[in-house]
Amino acid sequence: EPEVTQTPSHQVTQMGQEVILRCVPISNHLYFYWYRQILGQKVEFLVSFYNNEISEKSEIFDDQFSVERPDGSNFTLKIRSTKLEDSAMYFCATAGQGVMDTQYFGPGTRLTVL
């Protein structure tokens, strides 16, 4: 069964450093999402991406965040200058053909900002 993959599984970084989280979507999927989950809290939407552009973003997704799909396969989330409060699990999700299609989640990247 096709799956979403994410790398790295765990990233430790110093406050103020840039990090790039990577996701490989399911191959025929067209809709891509990033979510995050702070430990002990609910999963929160960050951004959606379709047709090579951001289609929607939450208030969490400020100027420190960016997404791109540089090579048509990887879907990346960049945090330009990490803060302590960015420590969380970051999940990539992808959906097939429509905004209401089921979203399949990758295993996540645990980001720890020291």
Place this chain on the structure above:
Amino acid sequence: RKEVEQDPGPFNVPEGATVAFNCTYSNSASQSFFWYRQDCRKEPKLLMSVYSSGNEDGRFTAQLNRASQYISLLIRDSKLSDSATYLCVVNAFEIPGAEVRGGSQGNLIFGKGTKLSVKP
């Protein structure tokens, strides 16, 4: 603000028990509903979609009541392996022309989850 509310539990039940989880959502224009399951420090995994007519998948039954904006999940004959957190999830996409302002490109709104622990 679009919200999904769930009882956080924990629900501690013996093997073989029947357990029911409930969830309410705030946006009456919502169209698409799901139950996901999340194991500790893992990704959410789709358990089942929820339809107005109700749907069943083995030991799991999901119901949707649009009038009350209420979603339920029933697990029969609980197994040890059912121990997890169950997430009630609503797709934020709204029907065209809905009174609620602001469209969505299908991001999911999650409840905080209900923790289930099945004991031998």
